[in-house]
Amino acid sequence: xxxxxxxxxxxxxxxxxxxxxxxxxxxxxxxxxxxxxxxxxxxxxxxxxxxxxxxxxxxxxxxxxxxxxxxxxxxxxxxxxxxxxxxxxxxxxxxxxxxxxxxxxxxxxxxxxxxxxxxxxxxxxxxxxxxxxxxxxxxxxxxxxxxxxxxxxxxxxxxxxxxxxxxxxxxxxxxxxxxxxxxxxxxxxxxxxxxxxxxxxxxxxxxxxxxxxxxxxxxxxxxxxxxxxxxxxxxxxxxxxxxxxxxxxxxxxxxxxxxxxxxxxxxxx
Amino acid sequence: xxxxxxxxxxxxxxxxxxxxxxxxxxxxxxxxxxxxxxxxxxxxxxxxxxxxxxxxxxxxxxxxxxxxxxxxxxxxxxxxxxxxxxxxxxxxxxxxxxxxxxxxxxxxxxxxxxxxxxxxxxxxxxxxxxxxxxxxxxxxxxxxxxxxxxxxxxxxxxxxxxxxxxxxxxxxxxxxxxxxxxxxxxxxxxxxxxxxxxxxxxxxxxxxxxxxxxxxxxxxxxxxxxxxxxxxxxxxxxxxxxxxxxxxxxxxxxxxxxxxxxxxxxxxxxxxxxxxxxxxxxxxxxxxxxxxxxxxxxxxxxxxxxxxxxxxxxxxxxxxxxxxxxxxxxxxxxxxxxxxxxxxxxxxxxxxxxxxxxxxxxxxxxxxxxxxxxxxxxxxxxxxxxx
Numbered sequence: 001x002x003x004x005x006x007x008x009x010x011x012x013x014x015x016x017x018x019x020x021x022x023x024x025x026x027x028x029x030x031x032x033x034x035x036x037x038x039x040x041x042x043x044x045x046x047x048x049x050x051x052x053x054x055x056x057x058x059x060x061x062x063x064x065x066x067x068x069x070x071x072x073x074x075x076x077x078x079x080x081x082x083x084x085x086x087x088x089x090x091x092x093x094x095x096x097x098x099x100x101x102x103x104x105x106x107x108x109x110x111x112x113x114x115x116x117x118x119x120x121x122x123x124x125x126x127x128x129x130x131x132x133x134x135x136x137x138x139x140x141x142x143x144x145x146x147x148x149x150x151x152x153x154x155x156x157x158x159x160x161x162x163x164x165x166x167x168x169x170x171x172x173x174x175x176x177x178x179x180x181x182x183x184x185x186x187x188x189x190x191x192x193x194x195x196x197x198x199x200x201x202x203x204x205x206x207x208x209x210x211x212x213x214x215x216x217x218x219x220x221x222x223x224x225x226x227x228x229x230x231x232x233x234x235x236x237x238x239x240x241x242x243x244x245x246x247x248x249x250x251x252x253x254x255x256x257x258x259x260x261x262x263x264x265x266x267x268x269x
Numbered sequence: 270x271x272x273x274x275x276x277x278x279x280x281x282x283x284x285x286x287x288x289x290x291x292x293x294x295x296x297x298x299x300x301x302x303x304x305x306x307x308x309x310x311x312x313x314x315x316x317x318x319x320x321x322x323x324x325x326x327x328x329x330x331x332x333x334x335x336x337x338x339x340x341x342x343x344x345x346x347x348x349x350x351x352x353x354x355x356x357x358x359x360x361x362x363x364x365x366x367x368x369x370x371x372x373x374x375x376x377x378x379x380x381x382x383x384x385x386x387x388x389x390x391x392x393x394x395x396x397x398x399x400x401x402x403x404x405x406x407x408x409x410x411x412x413x414x415x416x417x418x419x420x421x422x423x424x425x426x427x428x429x430x431x432x433x434x435x436x437x438x439x440x441x442x443x444x445x446x447x448x449x450x451x452x453x454x455x456x457x458x459x460x461x462x463x464x465x466x467x468x469x470x471x472x473x474x475x476x477x478x479x480x481x482x483x484x485x486x487x488x489x490x491x492x493x494x495x496x497x498x499x500x501x502x503x504x505x506x507x508x509x510x511x512x513x514x515x516x517x518x519x520x521x522x523x524x525x526x527x528x529x530x531x532x533x534x535x536x537x538x539x540x541x542x543x544x545x546x547x548x549x550x551x552x553x554x555x556x557x558x559x560x561x562x563x564x565x566x567x568x569x570x571x572x573x574x575x576x577x578x579x580x581x582x583x584x585x586x587x588x589x590x591x592x593x594x595x596x597x598x599x600x601x602x603x604x605x606x607x608x609x610x611x612x613x614x615x616x617x618x619x620x621x622x623x624x625x626x627x628x629x630x631x632x633x634x635x636x637x638x639x640x641x642x643x644x645x646x647x648x649x650x651x652x653x654x655x656x
Contacts, residue, residue: 026459064546088549095543101401102539102594105313112536116549121530124597169548 015040015201016061016173020070023056023225030056031225033070036203038173038218043195043202045212045233048222049246054205055096055177057222061203062093062175074173088116092169092200094162096177106153106161107146110137113168129168136164139194141187155182163191167198176204180211209250213237213261221245234261243268314591316598323605327383330612334379337616339623340370347371378509381517381573382615383608385506386580388521388570390588390607391528392563393581394599398535399559400464406582407567410471410560413576414478415448416441416568420501420575421482425489437501438513438572445568448478453560461553462560503628504577506615513573524566525604531555532596539594579633580607583641590644610637 016038023031031053038044046054059065061072063079072079074090082090092113110133111125118126137143140160145153150161159182166174174195180188188208192215195202206212212219213233221229221236223245229236242250242263251264336347346364350371353360360368392407400409408414419440456462456470486498500507528535534555537545542552570577584607585599592598611629614636618627 059543062543062547064543083549084546084551085549088547091547093543093547095541095547097541097543101403102398103589104536104539104594108536108593108595109540112533112540112544112548115533115537118533121533166547175547 014038014073015042015075016044016203017073018057018061018070019073021057021060021067021072022069023053023060023065024068025056025065029068029225031060031067034222034225034227035070036220036227036230038201038203040172040201041199042217043192043204043215045216045219046203046205046222047207047209047212047219048205052222053225054222056225058093058175058177058203058205059095061173062091062095063087064093064095085116088169088171090171091173091175092166092171093175094159094166094177094179096181103149103151105146106137106142106148106150107133109150109161110146110165110168113165116169132168132170133164136167137161139167139198140164141190156184156187159183160187160191163195171200174198174200174202174204176202178205178207180206180208209237209242209246209263209265213263237261237263313593316592316601319592320601320605323602323609327605327609327612330609330616331376331379331383334382334612334616335371335375337620338370338375339620340367342367342370351376373511377511377514378506378615379612381509381514382506382611384514384518384521385570385574385577386584386607386609386611386614387604388517388524388566388607389577389581389611390584390603391521391525391600392566392570393607394585394588394596394603395528395531395535395559395563396581397585398539398596399556399563400468401539401541402464402468403586404582405468406578407563407570408475408576408578408581409468410563410567411448411452411474411478412445412564412567413571413578414475414482415451416445416571417482417502417576418448418478418485419444421485421498424494424498424501425485437508442568442572445571446564448474449560449564449568462556500626500628501575503630504575504633505618505626505629506574506611507619507626508573517569517573520566520569524562525600527558527562528600531558532600535596535600536594539596574629577611577629577633579630579637580611583637584610587641587644 014037018034018036021031021034022029034057036044046057048054056065060067061079063084066080074082079087079091111129113136114125114129114132118124134143134146137146140163142157142160142164145157145161150158153161159179163176163179166176176195179191179195183191188211192211195204196215204216206216216233219230219233219236220227221241228245229241237250237252239250239252242248247268248265249268253262253264254260255262332348332351335351336342336344346367349358350360350364350368352358354368354372389407393405396405396407396409397403399405402409419442420437422444423436423440452467452471452474453462455474456466458466482498482502486495534545534550537548537550538552538555545552545555584603588599588603588606592602610633614629614632617636618629618632621627621632
């Protein structure tokens with residue numbers, strides 16, 4: 001486990017730096033003085049039990065919430081000081097929200113990702129937008145869904161379409177809140193490989209510790225709104241910490257074929 | 270919510286050929302699931318041709334509205350009088366009365382019907398996106414019931430008599446704005462306006478205002494006054510004059526212009542506040558703007574025509590069934606559809622039992638409800654996840 005950086009961050013060199021962020025909701029502090037960083041192209045995982053503050057922290061990074069203290073920095077610029085559209089050109093998100101009330105088509109939902117790139121309030125989709133959207137849908141394996149109504153999709157199909165929407169935003173930083181929710185196992189692996197290939201810096205909350213072990217360059221462990229550990233997965237995912245934070249017994253093993261770190265999990269004795 | 274598999278099965282299978290073009294073959298990548306032969310999406314009518322057709326129909330309907338009536342004017346005479354008014358042509362001496370009927374009574378009334386219909390339909394679209402609720406209409410925020418209090422204060426109690434013919438409109442408008450401010454201040458929290466609080470506050474306040482109106486009618490109504498109160502509550506375009514058209518037209522056009530500029534942001538807001546935020550749209554700010562625009566347009570419309578229901582609730586759904594949910598298309602078509610509907614509603618309301626006039630609300634329901642139900646059954650339309 002590495003020590004947390006507590007001195008001034010060399011933020012300009014980093015794509016994303018969360019610097020001493022605290023978040024209050026309805027007068028209750030849910031996130032306490034969190035500092036984390038992600039270098040360009042890194043996939044950074046956020047793990048922690050339910051209610052630990054992962055989503056709340058992520059909502060700050062895609063501007064759905066404003067921190068009560070601290071700052072979110074993008075390549076040295078303060079996120080909450082940017083114009084909303086400018087911020088949305090740099091950070092895209094897959095929120096956990098599922099409140100689609102209107103029967104948009106899949107193509108329309110993906111097209112919304114181009115909204116921050118539109119010039120002028122009256123401007124419609126530009127010529128290149130349709131191609132970008134079709135390409136993004138193809139990459140998430142959902143090209144055949146383009147004409148379907150979004151509300152008629154299964155949970156996993158919706159999730160992939162929303163990832164396509166985040167991709168057409170062409171962000172530097174991609175924030176994913178449980179991207180593997182509702183996905184079957186093939187699509188879980190597919191999506192995580194895909195966001196890594198896609199190029200942006202990724203900050204993702206994950207429940208599945210084995211997915212986190214296999215797909216993240218760096219993990220931050222959140223408990224009660226605080227970062228309690230951080231570092232490469234092999235260092236962070238050790239039985240003592242997992243017992244303390246997740247209340248599980250973890251037995252690290254090597255995958256017999258790939259040699260990757262795997263955790264066998266069961267209840268604490 | 271229905272289990273997903275039943276919903277998927279409930280999708281109406283539309284033959285590919287019926288959609289005009291063959292579906293491209295689906296490439297079988299590693300990720301293409303077994304549902305490659307997915308049912309095609311909802312049928313859509315192209316919005317621009319539809320809007321053009323509606324605009325043409327609206328023009329023709331305005332002429333019809335001027336020609337149809339109890340005074341027995343012929344079509345050719347009406348057309349000649351309209352042309353004379355537009356180009357300054359000459360009139361026969363005995364045509365002065367007919368000219369007055371066409372230009373001073375029927376035309377302002379038809380134009381006002383179009384303006385009111387367009388305004389109600391567009392604000393209906395805006396409010397439904399603003400509160401993300403299928404049952405919302407421009408009146409859900411307490412506007413119409415507030416305006417009713419103002420209007421009935423004039424009708425029943427003779428308030429604001431010093432304003433003369435403007436008393437009713439001015440009082441209704443002032444009361445509508447007051448009601449909106451009350452709802453806004455009550456619904457507001459530290460986190461901005463949340464959809465559910467807005468709807469609940471508006472609904473609760475509406476009950477309060479309606480009770481006030483009922484109390485006034487109960488306490489003060491004599492025969493004719495109760496009748497005009499009823500007329501006002503169900504909406505009427507009978508009071509239309511050129512005096513009331515410009516202010517309503519300017520407000521509605523300004524509202525439409527704002528909404529056209531906000532169409533993309535409305536799409537994002539319709540997907541949820543967090544999604545909107547991640548797409549660069551500040552949901553609280555947009556909701557505040559929409560609140561003000563809706564208040565101004567609805568307040569003005571209610572002040573000149575009473576509380577005309579149904580248009581603001583149903584026309585947005587009707588239009589979404591035809592062109593889909595994207596707000597650029599919906600906001601292009603909905604005002605024209607609303608205008609067309611109300612022009613015809615007004616024609617029916619004043620001719621069906623002539624010389625008596627039916628309240629507009631009765632006719633909107635009679636024309637709109639069957640049409641709406643028919644369309645809903647024919648098209649696979651979903652709103653709020655249900656089918």
